[in-house]
Structures are given as C-alpha cells and as structure tokens.
Amino acid sequence: MGTRIYIGRLSYQAREKDVERFFRGFGRLREINLKNGFGFVEFDDPRDADDAVYELNGKELVGERVIIEHARGPIRREYRERERYDSRDSRPPYRRRGGVDK
Numbered sequence: 001m002g003t004r005i006y007i008g009r010l011s012y013q014a015r016e017k018d019v020e021r022f023f024r025g026f027g028r029l030r031e032i033n034l035k036n037g038f039g040f041v042e043f044d045d046p047r048d049a050d051d052a053v054y055e056l057n058g059k060e061l062v063g064e065r066v067i068i069e070h071a072r073g074p075i076r077r078e079y080r081e082r083e084r085y086d087s088r089d090s091r092p093p094y095r096r097r098g099g100v101d102k
Contacts, residue, residue, distance in 0.1 A: 001070045003030070003049050007039040008067030014039070022061050026052040040071055 007019070016032050023029060023041060027048025033040045043049040049070065057068040 001046060001050060001053075003043045003046050004071040004075060005041045005043070005049050005052060006067070006069050006071040007041065007061075008037075008069070009064050010034070010037055010039050010066055011062040011064040012036060014062045014064075018062050022056065022059075023052055026055070 014034065016034060019032050019034065019039065019041060020029065026043070028044040030042040030044055031040075033042075041052075043052070053068050053070060056066075058065055059068075060066070
C-alpha cells in the first residue's frame with residue numbers, strides 16, 4: 001500500500017498538533033492535511049503507514065473514535081503546485097473562477 005492515510009470521523013476541534021501526537025511513534029510524517037471532519041497524513045515509509053492503520057483504526061482522537069485507513073484515489077497535488085510557484089514567485093498565477101486563466 002501507499003504512504004497516504006485517510007482519517008475519517010475527525011473532530012472539528014482537532015488541530016495539526018493533535019494529529020502529530022496521535023501518529024507519534026509510527027514514523028516520520030511528510031504532510032498533514034486537515035479538512036472539516038476528515039483529513040490525510042502522509043508518511044515517509046509505506047511500512048509505517050501500514051502499522052499506523054493496523055494499530056490506530058478505531059482509536060480515540062480528540063474525543064472521537066476515528067477511522068484510519070489507506071487513502072484511495074489519486075493524490076491531489078495542488079499544494080505541491082503552490083510550493084513550485086512559491087519558489088519562483090511570491091504567489092501562484094492568478095486564476096479566475098471557472099478555471100479560465102487570465
């Protein structure tokens with residue numbers, strides 16, 4: 001399996017530090033991406049991700065019993081695109097609503 005983990009039923013009060021603490025001891029985290037009610041964590045090593053899924057699924061995080069499983073589908077790389085533009089310019093190119101470049 002991959003290095004990306006899905007966190008389901010995540011408390012709306014959960015913060016990045018809470019997630020870091022929750023996954024402590026399972027390996028180095030590359031990224032934490034939190035949304036409303038769910039999130040994703042990416043590990044450096046797929047074996048660490050496997051261990052985290054096995055050990056942490058159904059455990060409590062910030063008062064909620066979370067679902068921990070391997071993420072499905074393609075990785076959304078919009079944050080990586082931003083990093084690429086940030087290294088050359090102060091911000092990504094302007095996009096109008098509807099996806100049309102200006």
